[in-house]
Amino acid sequence: MAQTAEVLVIGGGMVGAAVGLGLVRKGAKVLIVDEDDNALRTARGNFGLVWTQTKGLGLQRYQEWTRESAALYSDFAGLLAEETSLSLGHQQLGxxxxxxxxxxxxxxxxxxxxxxxxxxxxxxxxxxxxxxxxxxxxxxxxxxxxxxxxxxxxHDGHVNPLKLLRAMLKSYQLHGGKYQINSKVTDIKPTSAGNYEIQIADKTTIHAEKVVIACGHGIPALAEKCGMKCPTRPQRGQVLVTERLDQILPLPMGSIRQTDEGSILLGVSHEEVGFNDKNTANVAGNIAARAVRILPDLEQVNIVRAWGALRIMPPDGCPIYDESEKYPGVFMVTNHSGVTLAAVHSMRLPEWILDRRMAIGFEEFSSLRFEKTDYASTPH
Ligand SMILES: Cc1cc2nc3c(=O)[nH]c(=O)nc-3n(C[C@H](O)[C@H](O)[C@H](O)COP(=O)(O)OP(=O)(O)OC[C@H]3O[C@@H](n4cnc5c(N)ncnc54)[C@H](O)[C@@H]3O)c2cc1C
Structure with a gap:
């Protein structure tokens, strides 16, 4: 027999976890399904900034949305830490x-x-x-x-993104949310009973009244099946990690920040290389050279880890939130600042998904904006 959920959230990354958590806090019965460990997972490769600077150039509503998230962050992270007993390394001192x-x-x-x-x-x-x-x-x-x-x-700051993700999923489950891994969604179809049948790669099915497509790089294929366009592209960013040091950096400096555990993260490149998340010696060299120009004493510090990860980049760099006209009750949520926006995703989007209540100007985040403007040459 098919499983059922009031709301099925597809994707258990930074966005799906935040939205799922917000939904269960509002009392909804939610199932998050996530792909397996071979999936591209931006939530596990990012820089951890909670960042407002220059966010929203070209879309004022996004400037305000980012500021709202930054303003809500201390309460959001504080409650998560309290509920889960996890320390998130959140600081917003500028x-x-x-x-x-x-x-x-x-x-x-x-x-x-x-x-x-x-x-x-x-x-x-x-x-x-x-x-x-x-x-x-x-x-x-x-x-x-x-x-x-x-x-x-x-208004800027940072958080440990892995601990944030872990805390959101833990709190979500403490509030009764269900989480299912190894469950890649392959199709979404309406049923004669007025809900949706969601097909999983292992041939099982789930029936849900509402569906939130929040699966990062997996969104375009599923959105298309539901009559929506999600014109995001992968953009690679490479990150270097130093050995742990005493705390020396009270503030993040954009591409240089010290984690709560003492490592210094150095980043981040912006490369258009398709779905290639490898790291490369020349880009790593450029990142290290710039870091040493800024802080010469880093020359004496060992790099212990490096990785590449793929941003989920909309053409204008701003979030995309849509409900399908073809399949009402199917929503799509994506953006390229999922750490920064975790607070609004959790505290604001559930009202839209459950009750279709939208803040003023929320419709500006619809992908319909891409039909009006040519963003082909906009760098982000
Ligand atoms: C180098 C780098 C640095 C970054 N730095 C920052 C930063 O400092 N601050 C900030 O705010 N943001 C930053 N970001 C962006 C941030 O990481 C992303 O916005 C965020 O992770 C997006 O979350 P997501 O849930 O949409 O996607 P993901 O985190 O990738 O999660 C998607 C999930 O969906 C699952 N999935 C995919 N397809 C399917 C399917 N068909 N069925 C079921 N599950 C599926 C995957 O398994 C995955 O768990 C950075 C990104 C990069 C690459």
Whole structure:
């Protein structure tokens, strides 16, 4: 006999876990199905920033959405830590985008101006700061001579993304949510009884009243079956990890951050190489060289790990949230900042999925925007 669920969430990564958790907290009976360990899993390869700087350039609603998530994060992570007894390494004391050349300074200044202009009367609270101010925020380290300025936002921070994912899935299960691995969804069809039949690769089926397609790189194929378009592409980012050190970096610096466990993460590249998540010596060399330009003493520190992972990149870099017109009750949720947006995904999206209640301007996140604008050449 087919299994049943009120809401079936497809994908147990950063997005599916956050949405599933929010749904069970609202009392829904939820089943999350996840693929096996061969799946591409961005949730397990990311940098862990909770980041507002420059998010939403071109889509003001996304600027506000990111800020809302950042503002909710302390409560969100605090409750998760309390419920699961897991420490998430969450800190939001501000973040820096370090500039090492005149071009980088000019770009950061321009981006701040554009974000402020776009925000109009709403606040976009980022500013340029000089070397002395950088040093006073991060007093314990020696900066390279090329570090002259940085963009700073007090709203930015970071979290341990693996612990976040673990905590979300644990809390989800504590609230009665069911989680099933080795269950790759291959098809979604309406039934004569008014719900949906979801086909799993092992030929079993699940019946659900509502379906949330939140399976990262697996979304485009399933969305198409439900009459929706998900024009995301893979974009590779490579990350290096140092040995563990005493805590020396109180704030994340965009591409350099120290984890709660002491390792320093160095990142991150932006490579258009299709579904290739390998890491390469030349990109790793560039990442390390830039890190040493910023913090020369890192030259003495060992790199112990490196990986590549694939961002799930929409054409304009902004989230895509849609309900299928062809199959009402089937939703699609994707974005390329699933760590940052975990708080809003968990605390805001369930109202839309369960009751179709949407915040003002929420419809701007629909993929219909790609039919109006040509994003082909937009770099993100
Ligand atoms: C290098 C790098 C750095 C990043 N840094 C940051 C950062 O600092 N801050 C930030 O906010 N974001 C960051 N991100 C982005 C963030 O990791 C993603 O936005 C987030 O992981 C997306 O979550 P997701 O659930 O959509 O996809 P995933 O985390 O990939 O999860 C998708 C899940 O769906 C499952 N699945 C796939 N197909 C199917 C199917 N057919 N049936 C069932 N299950 C299926 C997979 O097994 C997987 O578990 C980074 C990404 C990269 C690559």
């Amino acid at each position: 973040g820096l985008t370090i500039c090492t050349t005149e071009e980088e300074i000019s770009l950061s200044e321009t981006l701040i101006e554009q974000m402020k202009a776009q925000a109009g009367n709403l606040p976009y609270e980022a500013e340029m700061i000089d070397r002395q101010s950088i040093q006073s925020l991060i007093p314990g380290v020696r900066f390279g001579d090329s570090v002259q300025a940085a963009a700073y936002s007090k």
